[in-house]
Structure formats: structure tokens, C-alpha cells
Amino acid sequence: MEIRKIQPKKKQGLVLVITGNGKGKTTSAMGMALRATGYQMKVCIIQFMKGNLYSGEWDGVKRLDGLVELISTGKGFCCIEGSKVPYSEHRRNAQDAVALSMEKIKSNQFDILILDEINNALNLKLIDLEQVMEILNKRPFELHMVLTGRDAHPEVIKIADTVSEIIEIKHAFRKGIEPQPGIDY
């Protein structure tokens, strides 16, 4: 069978939003990173909220021949009961992630910039809507941007080209099954 390779007549950066309460938002962004390496594209992933819990993608992306850079900011889950890190420190971290995002945009070294859990960071007021808008508005024409996390802001959805909402129909942990490595983290 002959494999067809298509190319768009016009290369254009897309803004993608992956939101909703179901499993698969960060996972889907990781899948895009993997797919992009099939084209030798360069990807930067900035994780806004991921905390101190190891996740397999941190080492997974290291296999991708230097094409994918993953930077995890954040100091554990924010704003849940029993959290030992004060809100002000979470906000400072998220603000650093905003500055880092702007830096990566200006570097012009990437084809895709993934802002993982940025929607939550905005929702929890760790960053401001104006900051997200500035990031989106400053993006070069050919840069793809992927924004993940539940509760995406309506203004972000308005600006986006492609928006998927992932609905939880069922989740294993609701029947008492522990999270499993490689699947859940």
C-alpha cells in the first residue's frame, strides 16, 4: 500500500484547548508531542500545576532525542486541604511559569508550546486572564499552542481554533482501584 504524505498549503499555528473533567488532557498533549517528533518538530512543555508526584512522561520525553523539552513548575497540588505550601508561593510559581512561557515564545525555537494545566492555574487565580491573553497574542503565526486543564476560561475558548472537552463517563478510582503507573501518572 502506498502511504500518502500530505502537507498543508499554508502552515499555520493553531491554538488548541483540551479541557473537561475526564482523563486524557495532559495525556493527549503528550501524544501531540510524540506525534510532532515524527516530523522533527521541536516541542516545549511547561507544566503549570504538576507537583511533586513523579509522572512517567518526565522520563518518557527524554527518549525523544532532544526534540521535547519538559519543564515542571509547581510545588505539589495547590489549594487542597492539607496542602503545606501557602497560596502565595503557588502564585509565585505560576507567575514564573508565565514568564518562562513568554521567554520560550520569544526564543522562536519551538514549533509547539504546551502549557499544561494552565487552565486550572487561571481558574485558581494563580495567573490572570490578561497574562494568558498576552501569551496567546504574542505567539508567532506558525507556533502551535496547546492549553490543557479543566475549567478553560470562555475567553480562551473564544480565541482557540480547536477545543475538546473530555467528559468522565467512568473512572477506575471510583470503584476503589488505585492509580496505575503508565496509565494514571
Place this chain on the structure above:
Amino acid sequence: MEIRKIQPKKKQGLVLVITGNGKGKTTSAMGMALRATGYQMKVCIIQFMKGNLYSGEWDGVKRLDGLVELISTGKGFCCIEGSKVPYSEHRRNAQDAVALSMEKIKSNQFDILILDEINNALNLKLIDLEQVMEILNKRPFELHMVLTGRDAHPEVIKIADTVSEIIEIKHAFRKGIEPQPGIDY
């Protein structure tokens, strides 16, 4: 910051279904494959319906140090107008993919088996519900199985541990933007 690595007390294979009409089903499965390689887990991906259109993940997974095997069956999109391949040939291909899935299950060499677009194959009657049930029932206890594709069958959803439905809120192609490499394929 100290990174916590957790391990479940009980390792258990999960059945995951990723369905719905939105973007991100295959992508999310690819993300799980990437994440799993962070644990040196072995993954087999069998694509039931993907056709003769090149997709970046085909070369992306080759970067993963032999941990991920991807086999694409299928001869182009099935059952759409203008398709040159007769239905009987599509069915034969999908039947081969079922046999291959059973083989991979029996080989006991994988931690995750991804059956990409199997839900569509079932919906288009290229395979039968009994065959999908047999695959699910024959899986070893620790094998994770991921079934993707729109229109997941209710019986498959019933058996699954985690089910996500991806809803299309917006898609770039609806405003005339061409599919972009690394993002859409």
C-alpha cells in the same frame, strides 16, 4: 523539592475506553504510550482503521528505544464515498487485526495493548462484538488495554474501568483551516 514516586499496592490491568467525536482519542493513547516508557513498560499499538495517510506517531514511536511497537492495519478510510477498497477487504484487514491482537495478548510481552480505532471497526461491523469481548476476556490480569474510536459499544463501556468521552467544542477545519502536521496527523 522532593519528588514522590508512588507505586500501587496492587498492580492491576485496566481497560480504558476513549470515545467521542472530538479531537484527542488516538492522541491520548499515544500519550499513554509515551508516559509508559518512563517506567520502561512495553506497549503494543494496533491501529485498526488508520489508512494510507502518514501520521507523525509512526515515526515518533520509533524514537522510544524499542519499547513501543506500532502496527497499522487498514487500507485507507473505510466506508466513505469514493473509497476504492471494497468493504470485504476492509473486513478482512480488521479480522487480521483481531487475530494480531490475540497473538499479542498471548505473547505476554506487553504491559499495555492499545487497540486504536477498534470502536469504529466494531461500529462499521468490520469486526463483531463477540470478538472484542473475547479479546477483553482473554487479557492477562496485569495487562492494560486501551480501546479508542468514536461510538464505543455500550457492552465495551460496561466492561471498562475508565471511560472518557471527548466532545468537539470547536475544530479548526470547520473554519477552513487545513489539518496541520504534528497536530492533526
